[in-house]
Amino acid sequence: ETGVTQSPTHLIKTRGQQVTLRCSSQSGHNTVSWYQQALGQGPQFIFQYYREEENGRGNFPPRFSGLQFPNYSSELNVNALELDDSALYLCASSDLAGGSYEQYFGPGTRLTVT
Amino acid sequence: AQSVTQPDIHITVSEGASLELRCNYSYGATPYLFWYVQSPGQGLQLLLKYFSGDTLVQGIKGFEAEFKRSQSSFNLRKPSVHWSDAAEYFCAVGAREYGNKLVFGAGTILRVKS
Numbered sequence: 001e002t003g004v005t006q007s008p009t010h011l012i013k014t015r016g017q018q019v020t021l022r023c024s025s026q027s028g029h030n031t032v033s034w035y036q037q038a039l040g041q042g043p044q045f046i047f048q049y050y051r052e053e054e055n056g057r058g059n060f061p062p063r064f065s066g067l068q069f070p071n072y073s074s075e076l077n078v079n080a081l082e083l084d085d086s087a088l089y090l091c092a093s094s095d096l097a098g099g100s101y102e103q104y105f106g107p108g109t110r111l112t113v114t
Numbered sequence: 115a116q117s118v119t120q121p122d123i124h125i126t127v128s129e130g131a132s133l134e135l136r137c138n139y140s141y142g143a144t145p146y147l148f149w150y151v152q153s154p155g156q157g158l159q160l161l162l163k164y165f166s167g168d169t170l171v172q173g174i175k176g177f178e179a180e181f182k183r184s185q186s187s188f189n190l191r192k193p194s195v196h197w198s199d200a201a202e203y204f205c206a207v208g209a210r211e212y213g214n215k216l217v218f219g220a221g222t223i224l225r226v227k228s
Contacts, residue, residue, distance in 0.1 A: 004157075006157075031214070033215065033216070040220075041220060041221075042118075042204050042206075042218030042220050042221050043158070043204070043216070043218045044218075045215040045216060045217070048214065048215060055214075056212075056214070056215050090157055090158065092158075092216075094214065096214060101146050101165070101208055101210070101214055102148075102160060102163055103148075103160075103214075105150070105157040105158040105160075106157050107156060107157040108156075108157050110155075
């Protein structure tokens, strides 16, 4: 069974640029959630995708957007990067269609905005 | 509003000693409760979960947690800590009514002294 994978591992961007982060869900999972973890804090929910549709969103501005593909992998896009966007971005997959609420996390992408 | 409180930012215990990490939640719906562990620079690993039924749940690595509805608590325990348990621990709450998003506490950093 393949776990959740994320790419890239690390990324350095300049303020104002755009970034795309990628996530492959665990085998058999149909739901992907994205979280932002700032240094010294717990993860904050950004949004969730289920069957290629956004299925809930946290308190993040519209410049945070996402996609889910037919194979259930997902992308997180952030436009007009700000310094405060520097964080660890975590992807989690789950089997919502199967009634499971356990979320399994990938290793994360460390984004640094300078 | 949903919230999770982990009152202890840091805890230091001696190897072989018992451990209890505290978690209190405020949630408007019947909660699902989780404990995750995060090693430096890593993603989150699920330790254990509570959905319903027996309020004492067993997890991996010898951890257990007890759900106390009257106290809105879900404390994590381990009878004998090993040096490899040093990490950051996060309590998280979810609910079907809130679309399966997880709300995390700020985390507790566990240090183990030999």
